[in-house]
Structures are given as structure tokens and as C-alpha cells.
Amino acid sequence: MDHRLNPEHEELRRTVEAFAHDVIAPKIGDFYERHEFPYEIVREMGQMGLFGLPFPEEYGGMGGDYLALGIALEELARVDSSVAITLEAGVSLGAMPIFRFGTEEQKREWLPRMCSGEVLGAFGLTEPECGSDAGGTRTTAVLDGDEWVINGSKCFITNSGTDITGLVTVTAVTGRKDDGRPRISSIIVPSGTPGFTVAAPYSKVGWNASDTRELSFSDVRVPAANLVGEEGRGYAQFLRILDEGRVAISALATGLAQGCVDESLSYAKTRKAFGRPIGDNQAIQFKLADMEMKAHTARLAWRDAASRLVAGDPFKKEAALAKLYSSTVAVDNAREATQIHGGYGFMNEYPVARMWRDSKILEIGEGTSEVQRMLIAREMGLSA
Ligand SMILES: Cc1cc2nc3c(=O)[nH]c(=O)nc-3n(C[C@H](O)[C@H](O)[C@H](O)COP(=O)(O)OP(=O)(O)OC[C@H]3O[C@@H](n4cnc5c(N)ncnc54)[C@H](O)[C@@H]3O)c2cc1C
Numbered sequence: 001m002d003h004r005l006n007p008e009h010e011e012l013r014r015t016v017e018a019f020a021h022d023v024i025a026p027k028i029g030d031f032y033e034r035h036e037f038p039y040e041i042v043r044e045m046g047q048m049g050l051f052g053l054p055f056p057e058e059y060g061g062m063g064g065d066y067l068a069l070g071i072a073l074e075e076l077a078r079v080d081s082s083v084a085i086t087l088e089a090g091v092s093l094g095a096m097p098i099f100r101f102g103t104e105e106q107k108r109e110w111l112p113r114m115c116s117g118e119v120l121g122a123f124g125l126t127e128p129e130c131g132s133d134a135g136g137t138r139t140t141a142v143l144d145g146d147e148w149v150i151n152g153s154k155c156f157i158t159n160s161g162t163d164i165t166g167l168v169t170v171t172a173v174t175g176r177k178d179d180g181r182p183r184i185s186s187i188i189v190p191s192g193t194p195g196f197t198v199a200a201p202y203s204k205v206g207w208n209a210s211d212t213r214e215l216s217f218s219d220v221r222v223p224a225a226n227l228v229g230e231e232g233r234g235y236a237q238f239l240r241i242l243d244e245g246r247v248a249i250s251a252l253a254t255g256l257a258q259g260c261v262d263e264s265l266s267y268a269k270t271r272k273a274f275g276r277p278i279g280d281n282q283a284i285q286f287k288l289a290d291m292e293m294k295a296h297t298a299r300l301a302w303r304d305a306a307s308r309l310v311a312g313d314p315f316k317k318e319a320a321l322a323k324l325y326s327s328t329v330a331v332d333n334a335r336e337a338t339q340i341h342g343g344y345g346f347m348n349e350y351p352v353a354r355m356w357r358d359s360k361i362l363e364i365g366e367g368t369s370e371v372q373r374m375l376i377a378r379e380m381g382l383s384a
Contacts, residue, residue: 003303009071012064016075019048025351028080031209032354035201037162038209041083046117051090055099060112066244067306070251074299077255078262079351081358082209084252089158089210090114092245094121097169097186101229101237106188110167119166124154124189124215125238131156132371134171135235137184139217141172143224148172148187150195150220161198161213165191168215171234183232187222195220206357243316245366246323247309250302253326253362256355257295260330260337263352264288267341278340287336294329301325317379324372327362334359 005013024041031038045051053069055061062068069091077084095114098106098121113119130136139152150172154160160168167190175183189196199214229237265288268279278284301322308315337352338345345352363369 003300009068012068013071013075016072020076020079024083025079028209035208037211038083042086042117045087050087051117052115055111055115059107060115065310066247067310069248070302070306073248073251074255077252078259081256082207084255085207085210086159088248088252090120092248093123094159097123097228097237097241120159120162120164122157122160122165122168124157124168124170126154126156128153128155132368137171137173139170139172141174141187146224147221148224150217153216155214156212157215158210158212160215162211167191169228171238174231184234185231186228186234186237188226188228189220189222193220193222206361242366243319244309246319247302247305249366250322250326253330254295254298254302256330256359257298257333260333260352260355261291261295264337264340284340287340291333291336294333298326298329317376320372320375324369330362331359
């Protein structure tokens, strides 16, 4: 399998690389320090078409594919992960459920504005009592006439409380199967619906220029037509959405791992100790060689999973392998980048400090590393 980019993808990569370098890099540190959502940067990303990358033109998209999305995410995360996760969650968690499972009316209503970046969507799966065990959803939705009445809460939801957030698709129990297991469905809740409360942003270790909130639903009424796909199919839907999301997160993690190499390589060439650049020491060279090896291998892993996805082939195991590997090496590279920078690596004004803080969540979000190992083992034929 050839994982080199075709001319179209390479042009996209260069465009996003230049944008990240020229527009994001000079500004993002201030947003991060202020824990502020970077509206102006997100607006420009929307104008570039990044939020519409994998969607057809008829819905306002760019007519690209998941490989294109991954390329953009990797280039953004080489410079900053907050903007990268805003794009990742906006596309693969916000818009994708509507594109994959929504009605034609839902697609026409939401996708054009989401593709342009004018409106952000969120995906509310995780709850205070259940994250990895997502089937343990406690939020309920009861059909009352032609409305769903939703009660419950969600936590850690990305993009759920910005000024441009238009909706959150929530998973909720809508009934019980004959064996007593819950029937889970996905339902669109537009921002501002009475009874839908969005808490203040969390104070986080990293991703400080991205928006993450707790949500609560108290007798929230939305039209029955806001159901996404069939009633009771929500569990299968979010498994698919998370499989795809892992490919995207893996591309993002690869970008962070590569960004650590970029920053450390230039620092190692200029920082002097004992009268010569620290990069002249084999100990530093070996760290950099290992970091480059890990970023390169992570790239092959996510591109392999993305190619399978795009080709319509099974990709569940490859997505889990890519997510597990790339998040592990992102944490490794962030740790080594900080080490190479010495005391300066512990100063927030240095990009590697931000990368270090942003790396850990990659082993947690969209399925922890333990969950990825469970998925891989299951795909290898081992029973749970
Ligand atoms: C910044 C941020 C953004 C997020 N964005 C979103 C979002 O947009 N939408 C959304 O729905 N969620 C989001 N999440 C939630 C995220 O996906 C969950 O935090 C994650 O899936 C883990 O769930 P949990 O936190 O409940 O941990 P738990 O499930 O409680 O797990 C705790 C620990 O136990 C381990 N564990 C659990 N079960 C097993 C097992 N069977 N075997 C071995 N180990 C196990 C886990 O791996 C983990 O190490 C976000 C989280 C963060 C921090």
C-alpha cells in the first residue's frame, strides 16, 4: 500500500501547513494562556473549507475524504492541538453523525452551516457515571406526542458551549429491549432549547483554547423529527462514529508528535551547552531519531486506517491500532521534547510546554488506551 500523498492531498497539506505556521502559531499562545476560544482562527478555518473537507459539495462540503481531514488535522496539531480538536470534534463528532445517519431534511438544515464553520456541532455521549462503558447511558428521552422529552446530563463535551455552537447530538435511552438492555437513540438538541443548560467551561490541564463543558437536560422538549436515524440504533451509530473519530484523533496525535520533533530539532541546533550545540551530543541525536521514528510510524498507521475507511474496507482494528500507537508516541515525544528544551521546556511560552500539556488527553479521549486494547484483542478473536 502506497501511503504517499497524491498531488491534491499534498497541496492541501501545504496550504494547512502554511496557515498553521503563519496564522495560528503567532497567536495561539495568548488564547491558550487566557483559556479563550479562538473565534477569529476558527472563522478563517471555516473560510478555508476545513470544516467541510470530507462532505459532498451538495451539502456545502469540499468533496474530499477522511484522508483529507486527517492531513489537515495533522498539520494543525503540529502547531496547536486546541484548534485541531475544535476541527476534529466539529467534523467527526458534530457533523458526521448527521451526515451518516440523519434525514435529508436534517442534512439540508445543518450541514451547509457546519461545513462553512459558521455553526459548530457537538456530540454528547459521555456522562458523569459512564465514559468507557458508553452503553451505560442514563440520560432518557421519552416520546410525548410529537416531541422527545429529554432528562439527564453529559460531561466533557467538546464544542458544546461556544457562541457558534448550534446543536449537540445526545445519546439517550428511549426504551428497553426484551432482555432488559437499553435501547439507545441519538437526538439533536439545538442550542438554546429551554431546559438545556450549558455549564461554564472546565478548567483543564491542556487543550485550553478549546471549549469543553458539562451539559444538563431538564424536561428538554425537541421535535420527534430530531431523532437521528432509527430509534434504538444509537449504540451502533456511535460505535461507527467513534471508529472514524479514532482515525482523526490518530492524525491529530501524529501532528503533535511531529510538532515535538520540529521544535526540538531546531532548538537542538541552536541551544549551546559546553561550547557547542546540544544537538552535537549523541544522547540528544538518539532522542530525536527515536522521536522521528515514532512520528513517522504513527503517520503510516493513521493513513493506513484512513485508506481502508475511504475504500469502504473494514478498518476497526486499524483505527484502534493507530489511535493507541499515535497517542502513546505523542506522549513520549512531548516528554522528550520538554527534556531537550531543559528548563525552557517547562515555560508556557515555549510551544513544547503546550504540547506536553495537550498530549495526555490523547490517551483518554475517544476511547482510552485500555479501551483500544480491548477493541484490538476482540478483533483478534479474543472474547471479552
Ligand atoms: C477534554 C475532553 C474532551 C472530551 N470530549 C468529549 C466529547 O466531545 N463527547 C463525549 O461524548 N465525550 C468527550 N470526552 C469524554 C471522553 O471520551 C471520556 O473521558 C473517555 O471515554 C473516558 O471515559 P471516563 O472519563 O468516564 O473514564 P472511565 O470510563 O471511568 O475510565 C477510567 C479508567 O478506567 C479504565 N477502564 C474502564 N473500563 C475498563 C475495563 N473494562 N478494562 C480496563 N480498564 C478500564 C479506563 O481506561 C480509564 O483508565 C472528552 C473528555 C475530555 C477530557
